[in-house]
Amino acid sequence: MELGIRGRRAVITGASGGIGRAIAGALAAEGVDVALIARSSDLLAQAATKITDETGVRAIAIPADLRDIEAIQSAAKTAQEQLGQIDILVNSAGAIPASSLESLSDEALHSAWSLKLSGYVRMSRALLPEMRTRGWGRIVNIIGLGGKNPSAGHMYGSAANAALMNFTGALALEVATEGVLVNAINPGMIKSERILEMAQKWADDAGMPLEELMDKQTAALPMHRMGTLEEVADVATFLCSERCTYVHGAIIPVAGAMGVTL
Numbered sequence: 001m002e003l004g005i006r007g008r009r010a011v012i013t014g015a016s017g018g019i020g021r022a023i024a025g026a027l028a029a030e031g032v033d034v035a036l037i038a039r040s041s042d043l044l045a046q047a048a049t050k051i052t053d054e055t056g057v058r059a060i061a062i063p064a065d066l067r068d069i070e071a072i073q074s075a076a077k078t079a080q081e082q083l084g085q086i087d088i089l090v091n092s093a094g095a096i097p098a099s100s101l102e103s104l105s106d107e108a109l110h111s112a113w114s115l116k117l118s119g120y121v122r123m124s125r126a127l128l129p130e131m132r133t134r135g136w137g138r139i140v141n142i143i144g145l146g147g148k149n150p151s152a153g154h155m156y157g158s159a160a161n162a163a164l165m166n167f168t169g170a171l172a173l174e175v176a177t178e179g180v181l182v183n184a185i186n187p188g189m190i191k192s193e194r195i196l197e198m199a200q201k202w203a204d205d206a207g208m209p210l211e212e213l214m215d216k217q218t219a220a221l222p223m224h225r226m227g228t229l230e231e232v233a234d235v236a237t238f239l240c241s242e243r244c245t246y247v248h249g250a251i252i253p254v255a256g257a258m259g260v261t262l
């Protein structure tokens with residue numbers, strides 16, 4: 001399928017690893033110039049070089065801590081200055097630890113929500129005005145299935161995800177006649193560094209070796225396997241594309257029927 005986005009320009013947050021990195025690679029493979037944002041400057045620089053070598057697009061690394069509003073505004077400006085007007089935003093930078101009511105300090109909670117909740121909202125506010133002016137844009141928020149399923153062990157992540165699902169729908173309504181499509185993906189269990197870190201915490205809490213916990217968790221999944229980064233990236237790339245025209249305000253699970261609801 002020709003996706004029609006060759007020459008477009010995208011900002012991807014959380015692009016030093018995991019889902020964000022995979023989406024940056026998938027968009028670049030479609031001919032999209034990409035700005036990769038996260039904190040780890042070495043990983044970002046390596047990823048940008050590899051993407052350019054493999055696809056020939058312009059790929060730039062913008063190190064930034066997205067818990068900070070000034071860092072967000074500055075990163076957005078750098079992307080616009082170096083790539084040109086930004087057509088596509090993928091928000092994927094998130095790192096809310098597995099947590100119950102008392103297990104996160106107030107400072108850690110503020111930090112977690114500053115990144116995953118405020119970070120997505122602020123980056124949208126920084127880049128959407130230009131998309132609206134030109135009448136074309138795509139925003140994809142990588143959220144998390146937990147937003148639909150309250151979980152005592154992932155309380156603050158699930159709460160942020162529920163808020164982001166609502167924000168995604170509301171923003172889609174606000175721009176519905178302006179040529180900008182806003183959608184979200186809810187990953188289920190996707191094999192990334194982050195899921196392995198969370199699994200380690202659950203294994204420690206349960207006093208169980210990590211491998212045993214992973215085997216148990218995988219066996220409990222409807223498809224008896226976790227998803228891959230590429231499986232999320234493929235759906236995201238379609239949502240960012242010219243072929244996506246009437247999917248708007250959607251929250252799409254990429255979760256292998258995990259938590260399936262009508």
Ligand SMILES: NC(=O)c1ccc[n+]([C@@H]2O[C@H](COP(=O)([O-])OP(=O)(O)OC[C@H]3O[C@@H](n4cnc5c(N)ncnc54)[C@H](OP(=O)(O)O)[C@@H]3O)[C@@H](O)[C@H]2O)c1
Pocket residue numbers: 013014015016017018019020037038039040041043064065066067092093094095096115116142143144145146186187188189190191192193194195
């Ligand atoms: N994997 C799953 O199964 C799953 C399930 C549900 C939801 N999700 C969501 O999907 C998104 C991506 O998750 P992932 O699995 O790809 O996680 P990951 O592999 O840990 O990647 C997270 C990305 O966020 C960046 N990041 C973390 N703190 C940051 C900060 N303060 N400022 C800027 N960037 C920061 C990390 O880079 P640096 O450390 O270099 O900053 C990294 O690039 C997250 O929002 C997560 O909640 C994932």
